[in-house]
Amino acid sequence: MMLLRVLQTEWAKQRRSLLPWLVIGGPLIFAGMMWVDLYLRYSYLSGRHPELTPWELLMQEGFMLWGLFYPIGITIIAALVHYREYHDHGWKHLLALPVTRSSVYTAKWLLIWLLSCVTVILLLVCLYATGRILQFPEHFPLGQYVLYGINLCIAALGVTSLQHWLSSRLSNSLYAIAIGLSGSIGALFLAQSEITRFVPYASALFAMTVHNEDQWLTIVTGLIAGPVLLLVGMAEFRQRDIS
Amino acid sequence: MIRLFRYELQKLKRTRLIGLITIAPLFMVFQGVQNFIRYQQIWTREAWEVIMEQTFIFYPSFLHPLLIAVIMAMVARIDHVQGGWKYLLARPVARHHVYMAKLAAGVLYILISMLIFGCSIILGGLLAGAGSHIPYGEVAWKLASCFLVSLPIILIQYELSIRFNHVGVPLAVGIVMSVPSIFAANAERLWILDPWTYPIVLSLGSQLGTDPRQLIIMGIVIIVVSVLILTGGLLGFRRRDIL
Amino acid sequence: MMSEWMIETKGLSKKFRNFTPVDQLQLHVREGEVYGFLGPNGAGKTTTIRMLLGLIRPSSGSIHIFDRELSRYRSHILSQVGAMVESPSYYGHLTGRENLKLTCTLLRIPEAEVDRVLDIVRLSRAQHKLARTYSLGMKQRLGIAQALLGQPKLLILDEPTNGLDPAGIQEIRELIVQMPREHGITVFISSHILKEIELVANRVGIIHTGRLLFEGEMSELREQGHPFIRLHAEPVQQTIDYLHTWGYPVEAVDHGMNIKADPAEASVINRRLIMNHVDVSHLSIGGRSLEDVFLEMTKGADSL
Numbered sequence: 001m002m003l004l005r006v007l008q009t010e011w012a013k014q015r016r017s018l019l020p021w022l023v024i025g026g027p028l029i030f031a032g033m034m035w036v037d038l039y040l041r042y043s044y045l046s047g048r049h050p051e052l053t054p055w056e057l058l059m060q061e062g063f064m065l066w067g068l069f070y071p072i073g074i075t076i077i078a079a080l081v082h083y084r085e086y087h088d089h090g091w092k093h094l095l096a097l098p099v100t101r102s103s104v105y106t107a108k109w110l111l112i113w114l115l116s117c118v119t120v121i122l123l124l125v126c127l128y129a130t131g132r133i134l135q136f137p138e139h140f141p142l143g144q145y146v147l148y149g150i151n152l153c154i155a156a157l158g159v160t161s162l163q164h165w166l167s168s169r170l171s172n173s174l175y176a177i178a179i180g181l182s183g184s185i186g187a188l189f190l191a192q193s194e195i196t197r198f199v200p201y202a203s204a205l206f207a208m209t210v211h212n213e214d215q216w217l218t219i220v221t222g223l224i225a226g227p228v229l230l231l232v233g234m235a236e237f238r239q240r241d242i243s
Numbered sequence: 244m245i246r247l248f249r250y251e252l253q254k255l256k257r258t259r260l261i262g263l264i265t266i267a268p269l270f271m272v273f274q275g276v277q278n279f280i281r282y283q284q285i286w287t288r289e290a291w292e293v294i295m296e297q298t299f300i301f302y303p304s305f306l307h308p309l310l311i312a313v314i315m316a317m318v319a320r321i322d323h324v325q326g327g328w329k330y331l332l333a334r335p336v337a338r339h340h341v342y343m344a345k346l347a348a349g350v351l352y353i354l355i356s357m358l359i360f361g362c363s364i365i366l367g368g369l370l371a372g373a374g375s376h377i378p379y380g381e382v383a384w385k386l387a388s389c390f391l392v393s394l395p396i397i398l399i400q401y402e403l404s405i406r407f408n409h410v411g412v413p414l415a416v417g418i419v420m421s422v423p424s425i426f427a428a429n430a431e432r433l434w435i436l437d438p439w440t441y442p443i444v445l446s447l448g449s450q451l452g453t454d455p456r457q458l459i460i461m462g463i464v465i466i467v468v469s470v471l472i473l474t475g476g477l478l479g480f481r482r483r484d485i486l
Numbered sequence: 487m488m489s490e491w492m493i494e495t496k497g498l499s500k501k502f503r504n505f506t507p508v509d510q511l512q513l514h515v516r517e518g519e520v521y522g523f524l525g526p527n528g529a530g531k532t533t534t535i536r537m538l539l540g541l542i543r544p545s546s547g548s549i550h551i552f553d554r555e556l557s558r559y560r561s562h563i564l565s566q567v568g569a570m571v572e573s574p575s576y577y578g579h580l581t582g583r584e585n586l587k588l589t590c591t592l593l594r595i596p597e598a599e600v601d602r603v604l605d606i607v608r609l610s611r612a613q614h615k616l617a618r619t620y621s622l623g624m625k626q627r628l629g630i631a632q633a634l635l636g637q638p639k640l641l642i643l644d645e646p647t648n649g650l651d652p653a654g655i656q657e658i659r660e661l662i663v664q665m666p667r668e669h670g671i672t673v674f675i676s677s678h679i680l681k682e683i684e685l686v687a688n689r690v691g692i693i694h695t696g697r698l699l700f701e702g703e704m705s706e707l708r709e710q711g712h713p714f715i716r717l718h719a720e721p722v723q724q725t726i727d728y729l730h731t732w733g734y735p736v737e738a739v740d741h742g743m744n745i746k747a748d749p750a751e752a753s754v755i756n757r758r759l760i761m762n763h764v765d766v767s768h769l770s771i772g773g774r775s776l777e778d779v780f781l782e783m784t785k786g787a788d789s790l
């Protein structure tokens with residue numbers, strides 16, 4: 001299938017680039033931070049929230065920070081996926097090949113989204129390891145964490161579509177990155193208002209599965225924004241003149 | 244050298260950098276002010292104090308360092324692209340002048356963005372009806388000290404942007420190093436290791452009752468690191484082969 | 487200037503960890519000439535030029551331009567040198583005129599210079615368009631315009647006709663030939679295309695895998711092809727005697743004779759023979775072409 005072939009080439013292009021480092025390094029560093037945080041503050045935190053298990057505490061401490069860094073990470077993944085094209089005049093070459101524009105656009109989108117999901121999986125693994133190293137006595141609440149992971153993957157749909165389109169459109173990758181950074185940081189506030197909390201950048205903030213009634217927000221935003229923005233972006237991409 | 248400085252500024256014409264650095268801070272202020280309005284009844288403190296607090300939450304820890312990273316990456320990128328270095332350095336100009344002039348241009352943009360941030364705080368507060376005791380002095384003081392304390396960040400980001408062609412390197416470093424800012428409040432002594440935490444530590448300093456001796460150590464570290472990075476950067480730039 | 491050379495390098499070398507792009511180069515460029523720096527791709531031309539401009543530090547050896555050492559008088563020297571290295575460098579988000587004005591700001595040159603150089607390279611009409619919209623030929627011309635700002639005494643051009651169409655190549659060629667004649671500018675031009683160098687250069691330096699294989703006048707290079715004049719004339723023996731008397735070495739070959747002489751003398755020989763009642767039926771130039779000379783020189787130096 002054409003899509004799979006293009007996807008394969010896209011992935012092959014990323015060999016020896018910064019991308020693998022980011023995908024693996026990101027969750028690792030984050031988990032490291034979490035370890036430091038809980039190591040220092042565990043007694044204080046469990047005092048404040050006696051009803052939560054250590055695992056739940058871990059998630060609660062981290063979700064906001066991850067909710068900030070996850071969209072930033074996706075922004076950078078999207079920028080890197082497009083970086084080669086701009087650097088080496090790749091667009092002309094790529095689009096003159098016998099592959100449809102739709103498959104190229106979708107393949108890149110898939111790559112970005114799949115990599116963000118890989119990041120989530122690695123995050124879960126690292127968090128598990130963190131908890132074990134800190135010697136949490138309780139059982140690892142697999143269900144709760146996996147659900148968190150799934151929520152995050154759905155949350156990623158919206159940001160992926162948005163950043164993917166921006167990076168494909170703006171030749172100076174810094175612009176797309178700057179917008180993604182602003183959006184992600186701004187989302188911390190936007191999430192608090194009734195209206196603006198539906199912004200895709202804010203989706204990851206609602207993904208937590210510990211005493212969180214707003215999980216539906218993540219699912220709804222992700223499942224709607226993701227495909228819609230993807231299709232809109234793809235339509236624009238197909239029309240565009242590549243100079 | 245003034246001439247070179249003007250030259251660097253002219254190069255940045257039409258890069259829409261000004262637009263970029265204006266929007267993000269405005270965003271932050273907008274949110275802060277919104278918060279203030281929403282919870283107006285709850286605040287028990289001086290209106291302006293609250294405004295400052297709300298708008299300053301994420302500025303020193305994330306927005307400020309990330310803006311620095313983006314601005315410096317932008318300033319360097321202009322020459323990385325299209326063989327700008329060989330165009331500039333095959334001219335009768337001293338290399339260390341070039342290094343300093345570009346640095347100055349970047350710093351100017353950073354100062355502009357801080358100024359815009361400051362003005363929008365005041366404007367936002369006025370619009371939200373926080374009263375007429377506008378604390379110009381406090382805002383100015385907070386911004387000025389934030390700038391001074393972020394000197395190592397500025398110099399490191401600049402050197403990374405100049406030394407590495409790939410825009411991902413300075414950005415990745417900037418983001419990763421910003422992560423610990425959240426925990427800076429809790430890691431009583433470790434925060435010294437990460438210069439990216441200095442702005443937030445200074446900002447929250449009064450609230451946490453940070454040991455003044457630590458602040459002095461911070462000051463010393465800032466001066467030492469800044470001198471080292473600047474000297475190293477200048478020397479490296481002068482000796483480097485432009486291939 | 488005490489030395490007769492505008493550019494002189496002694497033992498110039500650049501070594502990297504696992505290869506040496508430039509090895510013991512001794513270049514000599516005279517004032518007021520067009521010097522052709524010739525060599526196949528990857529021979530070390532661009533590295534040499536970058537060293538001449540102070541972009542790369544030599545591992546060993548010295549460079550003297552205008553009889554001054556480059557490493558010590560860099561700023562002073564470069565203020566009188568204009569250069570275009572590999573692809574033209576420009577800021578795409580600025581117009582052609584703005585790019586040139588920028589250089590004027592940098593070099594403290596009056597803005598009138600911009601109009602002057604735009605005129606020389608014939609870009610005046612397109613000066614207000616963004617540089618990234620220029621065609622390849624226009625970009626090359628912009629690069630040359632940049633190099634001409636400030637009326638340099640020396641122009642260093644690295645493959646200036648790269649990627650141009652024949653009309654463009656001819657325009658650049660005419661510009662280059664004008665330089666010493668009309669503007670008193672010495673030109674150092676590098677290329678891998680022999681034809682181009684042959685048409686513009688007075689002196690030639692041939693570089694291959696980092697080493698200088700030949701340096702000298704264009705005519706010297708031609709002589710390496712052992713050119714001769716091929717003649718069919720009657721009566722044969724008389725002709726040979728005449729030619730001997732006039733001092734030309736002659737070799738009789740079947741159906742004619744080969745005269746070891748500069749091809750430029752063909753017309754003179756022809757006229758003298760005719761005036762002595764010799765019937766000349768065939769007169770042509772023989773010998774190995776410049777191309778053959780070049781290929782043999784570069785092949786001999788290194789087996790690929």
